[in-house]
Amino acid sequence: MHDAPVGPLLLPVISRRPAAPLSGTIRVPGDKSISHRALMFGALAVGQTRIAGLLEGEDVLRTAAAMRALGAEVTQEGPGAWVVAGRGVGGLTEPADVLDMGNSGTAARLLAGILASHPFFSVMTGDASLRRRPMRRVTDPLAQCGARFAGRDGGRLPLAIEGAREPLPIDYAVPVPSAQVKSALLLCGLNARGITRIEEREATRDHSENMLRHFGATVSVVMHGAGRIIELMGQPELRAADVVVPGDPSSAAFPLAAALLVPGSRLRIEGVGLNPLRTGLFATLREMGAAVTVENARTEGGEPVGDIIAEYAALRGIDVPPARAPSMIDEYPILAVLAAAASGTTRMRGLKELRVKESDRLTATAAMLSANGVRVTIEGDDLIVHGGGIPGGGIVATHMDHRLAMSALVMGLASRDGVGVDDASFIDTSFPGFLALMNGVIGNGGVPALVAA
Numbered sequence: 001m002h003d004a005p006v007g008p009l010l011l012p013v014i015s016r017r018p019a020a021p022l023s024g025t026i027r028v029p030g031d032k033s034i035s036h037r038a039l040m041f042g043a044l045a046v047g048q049t050r051i052a053g054l055l056e057g058e059d060v061l062r063t064a065a066a067m068r069a070l071g072a073e074v075t076q077e078g079p080g081a082w083v084v085a086g087r088g089v090g091g092l093t094e095p096a097d098v099l100d101m102g103n104s105g106t107a108a109r110l111l112a113g114i115l116a117s118h119p120f121f122s123v124m125t126g127d128a129s130l131r132r133r134p135m136r137r138v139t140d141p142l143a144q145c146g147a148r149f150a151g152r153d154g155g156r157l158p159l160a161i162e163g164a165r166e167p168l169p170i171d172y173a174v175p176v177p178s179a180q181v182k183s184a185l186l187l188c189g190l191n192a193r194g195i196t197r198i199e200e201r202e203a204t205r206d207h208s209e210n211m212l213r214h215f216g217a218t219v220s221v222v223m224h225g226a227g228r229i230i231e232l233m234g235q236p237e238l239r240a241a242d243v244v245v246p247g248d249p250s251s252a253a254f255p256l257a258a259a260l261l262v263p264g265s266r267l268r269i270e271g272v273g274l275n276p277l278r279t280g281l282f283a284t285l286r287e288m289g290a291a292v293t294v295e296n297a298r299t300e301g302g303e304p305v306g307d308i309i310a311e312y313a314a315l316r317g318i319d320v321p322p323a324r325a326p327s328m329i330d331e332y333p334i335l336a337v338l339a340a341a342a343s344g345t346t347r348m349r350g351l352k353e354l355r356v357k358e359s360d361r362l363t364a365t366a367a368m369l370s371a372n373g374v375r376v377t378i379e380g381d382d383l384i385v386h387g388g389g390i391p392g393g394g395i396v397a398t399h400m401d402h403r404l405a406m407s408a409l410v411m412g413l414a415s416r417d418g419v420g421v422d423d424a425s426f427i428d429t430s431f432p433g434f435l436a437l438m439n440g441v442i443g444n445g446g447v448p449a450l451v452a453a
């Protein structure tokens, strides 16, 4: 799998303005956050957890491999259909080798919570992007349970972990809005005697809380200003439970944006997860004048789901408040592309967390736009995009970041001169089949709009 963006692994791709609109009905791959969690909670439950619609992207496959290395049985029975035979809370065993989490921050951070609360030694590493990302945000609070960590400068991977023999419950106010940190502490708290208490100042995605309940744990959530206080009763017996993974709204954002950008388009995306802590982009798009509607709203496996209909619209620039960030944190690169095509200026506020994603996404998003003739500035933690159209003609450096690659390729569809990316291979971490799916909905007289360069 990927190590560094060099040599034959590079996959340069160019996208161009299509001659015809996007149309049709599609589904996007399963939700990445829910897929990681289904495998992890399944491994910690007693019995067989059946998962439908699992994202089979590289990030999630790393989690599947790690759960196997820790003693759970994880098998694929068909496309998206997986079975996990769990070992029970506290029942995982020492891995024989280093756990390689590839490109996935979610896999690494959540796994740190599991490893901290099991009495054995383990080592975790990742690809060049993941090895640059901060881990102290999880290891500092996890040390409260009695685990010990030794990492590289700044606590970065590779990281050696000596799990606690008798993990203590953690009481922690998370200083950054991060569902990964919250989830790592909850996973650790599962094997601690007593109540794990987490305070978050801003509410972040609550898939872990939902799934813990689904597997039979006692979790209480109390609103606390703009945030929440979450309490988990430790050492429950997690019972295996079936999980239906909805389509990932963060993946749906790319074909959706393409439909909004290419005149005459109308696209239906079925079975998309609509957890309110994930749907900030839809609210933002409506403020920009987009025609995005939801049909068939329903609940599946404890998560709200619906079909999204997106139609081309002339968009206008807006001011996106910082409070919106946690509910659309992964959507800023594609929102920046939409803002470039909109009339007027869009200011996206409070994007500090974007600096610690698969790349420094704040800087890289600005560079993506300016390489293609769009006027953009960064002021503090705000990104300001001056709309009015996308000249294009540039090659975007994707820095091992799947969302930058997809954003740039969607941008090409609305550009005058086309947009290239240096490497589209990382798209497979979250959206396998992206190029084929996009080319399939772009009616371009059989000529693909996204092609290998």
Ligand code: S3P
Pocket (backbone or CB within 6 Å): 032, 033, 034, 106, 177, 178, 179, 180, 181, 183, 205, 329, 330, 353
């Ligand atoms: C995720 C949380 C977010 C998000 C990531 C997935 C999760 O990260 O960016 O893609 O599954 O918990 P942070 O917790 O760093 O905000």
